[in-house]
Amino acid sequence: MSTSSVLYDHPGPRARARNTVLSVIFGIGLLALLYWIYSKFDEANQWEAWLWKPFTQSTTWTQFILPGLWATLKAASVGMLLSLAFGIVFAFGRLSDHWWIRVPAGAVVEFFRAVPLLLMIFFIFYGLPWIIKQPVTAFWAVVIGLTLYNGSVLAEAFRAGIRAVPGGQSEAAYAIGMRKNQVMRIILLPQAARAMLPIIVSQLVVLLKDTALGYIVAYPELLQRGVNDLAANYGNIIPAAMVMAVIYIIINSLLTWFAGWLDQRSRVRAFRVPRQTAPSGSADSTPEGGATVAEPQG
Template identity: 55%
Template sequence: MSTRATVLFDAPGPRARLRNHTLTVLGLVGIAAIVYFVYAKFDEKGQWRAEIWEPFLRPETWQDFILPGLWGTLTAAGIASVLALIFGAVFGLARLSDHRWIRVPAGVVVEVFRAIPLLLLIFFIFYLLPSVAGSGDYTLIAVVAGLTLYNGSVLAEVVRAGVLAVPKGQSEAAYAIGLRKTGVLWLVLLPQAVTAMMPAIVSQLVVLLKDTALGYIIAYVDLLNMGFKIIPAVFFGSLIPAAIVIGIIYVSLNLALSALATWLERRSRGSRKTAAKPIAKPGEMSSTTAA
């Protein structure tokens, strides 16, 4: 812990530093005890035996099960992310419209789909499509549509709040130089709002990626389906190893998504930090005025 004073806190004294160090050590010991307890319980059940982990060292296990499940997860997440961002941008900006006939229906759509549980949306779409379009495999469509409607509604609120968070002086200055509302929105407000919205957008996309696992309930072929249904059925006793491997893959995907968003945010901020060139060197203006 830092020993320097901050705006909110004084610098910790000797007793405070000792207390902090003691709590840190106790916390680490507690975490180590929990990890050992879990390890010991798994060991009692034989979950660390080499034969139940050996299938994950075979190339065919990855080719036939894990990679197809990963592809299913990435396909649903990729399509739903693009559609949710479009949905969120359209309805978020529609809620900022000056026209009541646009603003009110957009608000109703956003509030309705944001209030319905995602699993219920997926179920409804999955059972509705066969009665409308005939028999077929609608698992991907149901998962993508449910993810789009729910997460798109949340992102719509993020967009609306991000635009409203930009100081009013920015829009007033833009109107003062003759820009219309469309120009103010696209040239002044949105570029500033996007940077502020980036953490919330990334957080929601991470939620979307994890929510693809709900496709398991309608037998959509994704990582969760492969890890908890197919692999344990083929390799008896490999449920816990499969859960650990699949969990590591999910964590890696979310970390990669967060790293990409951080890079995009830094790049967007850096591109706007361009210093204006001075109109004249010091002294030139005074000499010109004197002439």
């Protein structure tokens, strides 16, 4: 019996019929849930035209939504870059052969994974100035909090990915004279990043959504500007929340699509075999017996 037949059997007629019935039942249930939500909002007069009219005006987008979107993307972009760097550095630290590097790196990662992100942002903004004797802006409070928390989670993801790479590759790299830092950077990390890409992307999506926690320090991100400030002027908090949710879904979908495209491109380049041509006149340029092999056309 082949491995594919053990892992997966194609459904038979009864299984296909059962799956069709379950799909229809689930679809009807989903439509019923959506209609119930619609009717409840309709009872609360949340579909009134005047509540949605502000979103057809350019001033709503230029004064509230677009500035909040820019603040969200700016904090998320900087936080993503710093989180990836933090994760790589501390993943290497946790895999170090020296206990005086491995133990502190593990303590830092475990500590920042355990502290709630909201509390971390709050402390950085209000508590850190008492230590460094300098004020911390809301932007950097959000970015540093996102970096410490998400970087710690990514450090564990990178560490798991590096350990999942077959040990024979490290042994082969050491056999040709590579040092450990070269093995990590050139051999293990690229493969670990490719294998752990779904987890990395999921964490980056979480990071982008967590920028909304910047409201605790009055950071003017998308949720703050697009819901709180907008609703304070127009009194349409539910429609505003729906529009902001759609914007978040679009941004996260684009991020997921980009990660999938990047993963596919990296796999194609990884498995591409370079074409080698023998020099003219060499013994390997023609097969044995002197016959030539015509290259396929087209």
